[in-house]
Amino acid sequence: MLLDTPSLYFRAFYGVPESVTAPDGTPVNAVRGLIDMIATLVRDHSPARLVATMDADWRPAFRVAAIPTYKAHRVAQGDEEEVPAALVPQVTVINEVLDAVGIARLESPGYEADDVIGTLTHRAGRGAVDIVTGDRDLFQLVDDSRPVRVLYTARGLRNLQIVDEEFVTGRYGVPGRRYADFATLRGDPSDGLPGVAGVGEKTASALITRFGSLPALLEALDAGTTEGFPAGSRAKLAAARDYLRAAPAVVEVARDAPLPDADLAVPVKPRDPEALAALAARWNLDSPLNRLLTALGR
The missing domain is CATH 3.40.50.1010 (5'-nuclease)
Structure with missing residues (x-):
């Protein structure tokens, strides 16, 4: 314990x-x-x-x-x-x-x-x-x-x-092993973690379910993939790319x-x-x- x-x-x-x-x-x-x-x-x-x-x-x-x-x-x-x-x-x-x-x-x-x-x-x-x-x-x-x-x-x-x-x-x-990826996208104001603007729990869950992990999501962004991103979310994620690369050091x-x-x-x-x-x-x-x-x- x-x-x-x-x-x-x-x-x-x-x-x-x-x-x-x-x-x-x-x-x-x-x-x-x-x-x-x-x-x-x-x-x-x-x-x-x-x-x-x-x-x-x-x-x-x-x-x-x-x-x-x-x-x-x-x-x-x-x-x-x-x-x-x-x-x-x-x-x-x-x-x-x-x-x-x-x-x-x-x-x-x-x-x-x-x-x-x-x-x-x-x-x-x-x-x-x-x-x-x-x-x-x-x-x-x-x-x-x-x-x-x-x-x-x-x-x-x-x-x-x-x-x-x-x-x-x-x-x-x-799944539990992906909770840190989900939390990175959603953010946590109590810890000063901004998350991705306009991405709440439902969108964060949908993204992790679709891509499997935050690294895979970033790979899809870098490759220019449009399929699998909820409406309006791709531009928000692209704008937050630097945050998404840095945040795992905080969340994990x-x-x-x-x-x-x-x-x-x-x-x-x-x-x-x-x-x-x-x-x-x-x-x-x-x-x-x-x-x-x-x-x-x-």
Whole structure:
């Protein structure tokens, strides 16, 4: 089980009231919410291995070089992400709790959590993988043959959407392996990805279905082919040719991010009980940590 940890702690921050605090009044809503999320996931799905993936770089240089608007609207100052002030210190606490519990926490310099997930999924070979995220971009990793599924959190952890190839095809009209091509055409304003002007989900789906992939579509454009393009779309695609060649570097998750060696086994007892006890006392985490340790102990 691969956790898109930033996606989950942002959801926890906005889903749990800031009135949930430590004894000194510091908000710990994201910390407590994330701990309870992990406890629920472990209890309900019993993974053999568990990784909390992190963003070492929330806006990697290689993606900005390809598409300068990538996440530009979320830059606060310099190249720092705009994050609620009450959440920033909680990320440090989350890291300390994960380390004390013994849950593997992995990141890769210059890469996002999505890329760590892509790399670990690739390294798992034929092994089954569950990816927990609220990010549709990771639908590109879905693969029924292994299987690789996304446990999609858009409706909350109690109403997880199991995303497999049937879901992706039924919702978007393309197979999971082609979702990145589809998303490139459609665009994603939340990431500053413009897409092709005038090409929405239906046209994007029709194009990928017709040509099979974005590279094949570009090859048809370069060859001057007119057959197979929905009315009015060919000129729009031709005008966006430079974008279409650059965008895959942004949309496609990495499969080869460098990662340190780590023990990915689900811990059955805390790695550092003393540190965990100190964190529980300082940040008022006894109840959620007890629930997590009970789930892990099963």
